[in-house]
Amino acid sequence: MADAFVDVFGGVAPAPAPPELEREPAASRGRSLGWVSDRIAGLVEGGTPRWWWWAFVPALGVTAAGGGLAVYLMSTGVGVWGVMVPVAWAWDITNFVFWIGIGHAGTLISAILFLLRQEWRTPIHRVAEAMTLFAVICAAVFPLIHMGRLWLAWWLLPLPNANGIWPQFQSPLMWDVFAVSTYFVVSLLFWYVGLIPDLATLRDRAATRGRRILYGLGALGWTGSARHWRHYAATYLLLAGLSTPLVLSVHSVVSFDFAVSQVPGWHTTLFPPYFVAGAVFSGLGMVLTLVIPLRAVCGLEEVVGVGHIERMCKLTLAACLMVAYAQGAELCAAWYGGSEYDLYAFKNRAFGPYAWAYWTMVGCALVAPQLFWFKRVRTRMAAVFMVSILINVGMWLERFVIIVTPLHRDYLPANWAYFQPTWVDVGQAVGACGLFLTLFLLFLRFLPMIAIAEIKALTPHARPSPMNPAHGGQP
Amino acid sequence: MITPDDPSRQPDTARRGHPSAPRQSPFHPATPASYGLLAQFDSAADTLRAAAMVRDAGYRHWDVHTPFPVRGMDAAMGLAPSRVGWWAAAGGALGFALGMWMVWWMNAHDYPIVVGGKPLFSPIPALPVAFELSILLAALGALGGMLWLNRMPRLHHPLFNSDRFKLATHDGFFLVIETADPAFAGDAARQLLRRAGSRHIEEVTD
Structure with missing residues (x-):
């Protein structure tokens, strides 16, 4: 080992090729480095598969219908939704919190697990980051159309206007504008920086001039230079380190929209960590929902193995237990806090007119994921997929329960009401799913869904250091 | 589909009409200037050793190009931490x-x-x-x-004139010593690269 150290770092290398070069270049699962780029870039370079069109055309249609409903909403008024006084926030804000929460698991996988050196994240992080971006786009739609007058949305920004007034920064809604827009920009940067070497791979493989120019522009002239990799790796690490406090702040700020108000059932200091845990949980459910069909359809079982899915399941289970704990703590605080309004809000949640939503949420989001305790479930893709769907449904209902049940019966019984969604509410929720799917399918078709350079960097080939057992040293 | 290691590719025909091909202008001589020597290596380990040798030979304008960041390369090249x-x-x-x-x-x-x-x-x-x-x-x-x-983004790099260099984002490992290096003298660089174990050395023009 000492000799190898001197060879590499002392510069007195022997002339003949060192012994490890006699071996076949090892890569993941015994595949060569070239296989990695051929396999992943091939998905983007080959013809459009039939399943893609079968998914894309309906998704685009649903998106267009959702856009049409937004036009209907703005031309008629927000009364086309079921919202009224006292339930002025309903499906729209539920969808906002649901989608923004979905994004959080993407950042968890791409940034936090990167900082923790969890290498199993590598095959799924690109998909998870794309999911984050598209989920934030879907989320941003709802507060905007919820205003009813979309053309005044720019009043949210600190821009000078004819009235000479500025946004009021004591409102959590303004914090939300900054948190969500920062989250989108930083997630986009993180995703794009990760893509640069892979875009260079696609540029160098391009069969047509158009592809070479387009991918070449995206790759910014990347040459794989070691001097560049040095700054690149530092930037990637910094962006991961910046995304980690950012992701915690974003859902904390979203929860301030509720917690800073005085509505019983909203006004609690538990909300920021509770919302972050819920966001990560629902997002992990969505990652499973996306990755399981994807690996089957694209034939990526070798890259995204059962082991990856199993670890995801364990992480999901851990997040589920945190959410369950937070829900229990919330009930305990209401019982112990001594405020009769708070206590009533929780009694009403579990046994009032929305009990159906509450108990469905408990079943889908808190009970069903307990199946992940069993390895037999975690290693069966169909079972994991079913549970992930239940998690999505349950976590959507969780936000609905949190938002609507405190509002519909607050301090004055004379103001109590029961919210029911209209067909426009339902259509817009489905439209957001269509928008998400449309963007996601476009991503799958035109960009590498797995980080090619990072997968290569995980092979023993990438660590020719004396510390690597593959090269004769001690781990 | 053309892959970088497709043996049927002819370097000269492939380069014709390439967007990164050097443009003819009064300020650029018709005969392209030499950019440097491009040496290909078989593995990251081999490149790492070669980098240490080139570093110790006192070159300054040189670089290593790999499909992924190679652990230990900064030390082997004598690079300071990123700022x-x-x-x-x-x-x-x-x-x-x-x-x-x-x-x-x-x-x-x-x-x-x-x-x-x-x-x-x-x-x-x-x-x-x-x-x-x-x-x-x-x-x-x-x-x-x-x-x-990193002086990015840039639309062109002399190394893109080499067809073999396309492998730098696939599975190729390269070391380049630029002609502009003060220590670059005739055959010495080529011999150093050969001694470092390169199986393919070519001159790249700008």
Whole structure:
């Protein structure tokens, strides 16, 4: 080992090729480095598969219908939704919190697990980051159309206007504008920086001039230079380190929209960590929902193995237990806090007119994921997929329960009401799913869904250091 | 589909009409100038050893090109740690100051409105905005720093004139010594690269 150290770092290398070069270049699962780029870039370079069109055309249609409903909403008024006084926030804000929460698991996988050196994240992080971006786009739609007058949305920004007034920064809604827009920009940067070497791979493989120019522009002239990799790796690490406090702040700020108000059932200091845990949980459910069909359809079982899915399941289970704990703590605080309004809000949640939503949420989001305790479930893709769907449904209902049940019966019984969604509410929720799917399918078709350079960097080939057992040293 | 290692490719025909082909102009001589020597290696381990040899031979204008970051390459090339972190730190500090200043200026100075009997400016409600702006500008600073230090984006690089260099983003390992290096003298660089174990050495023109 000492000799190898001197060879590499002392510069007195022997002339003949060192012994490890006699071996076949090892890569993941015994595949060569070239296989990695051929396999992943091939998905983007080959013809459009039939399943893609079968998914894309309906998704685009649903998106267009959702856009049409937004036009209907703005031309008629927000009364086309079921919202009224006292339930002025309903499906729209539920969808906002649901989608923004979905994004959080993407950042968890791409940034936090990167900082923790969890290498199993590598095959799924690109998909998870794309999911984050598209989920934030879907989320941003709802507060905007919820205003009813979309053309005044720019009043949210600190821009000078004819009235000479500025946004009021004591409102959590303004914090939300900054948190969500920062989250989108930083997630986009993180995703794009990760893509640069892979875009260079696609540029160098391009069969047509158009592809070479387009991918070449995206790759910014990347040459794989070691001097560049040095700054690149530092930037990637910094962006991961910046995304980690950012992701915690974003859902904390979203929860301030509720917690800073005085509505019983909203006004609690538990909300920021509770919302972050819920966001990560629902997002992990969505990652499973996306990755399981994807690996089957694209034939990526070798890259995204059962082991990856199993670890995801364990992480999901851990997040589920945190959410369950937070829900229990919330009930305990209401019982112990001594405020009769708070206590009533929780009694009403579990046994009032929305009990159906509450108990469905408990079943889908808190009970069903307990199946992940069993390895037999975690290693069966169909079972994991079913549970992930239940998690999505349950976590959507969780936000609905949190938002609507405190509002519909607050301090004055004379103001109590029961919210029911209209067909426009339902259509817009489905439209957001269509928008998400449309963007996601476009991503799958035109960009590498797995980080090619990072997968290569995980092979023993990438660590020719004396510390690597593959090269004769001690781990 | 043409893959970089397709043996049927003819380098000269493939390069004709290439967007990165050197343009003819009065300022560029018709005979292309030499950019440097491009040496291919078989593995990351081999490249690492070669880099240590080139470093110790005293070259300064040279580089290694690999499909992924090779662990230990910075030390083997004698590179100092990246200074991108300072760019991010500067962006973060600027963002925080900007956020605090903006909230104070807008709500307490330019158009003061008392809301709920609260003070016109307090750092506490300004904190979320200042925090988000410090993250935002730190991230933009990190990206801007990387692009500046790497001199990116660029539309052309002399190495793109080499067809074999396309493997640098696939499974090829390359070391380049530039002609501009003061220590670059005739055959010595080529011999050094050969001695380092390169199986293919070619001259790249600009």
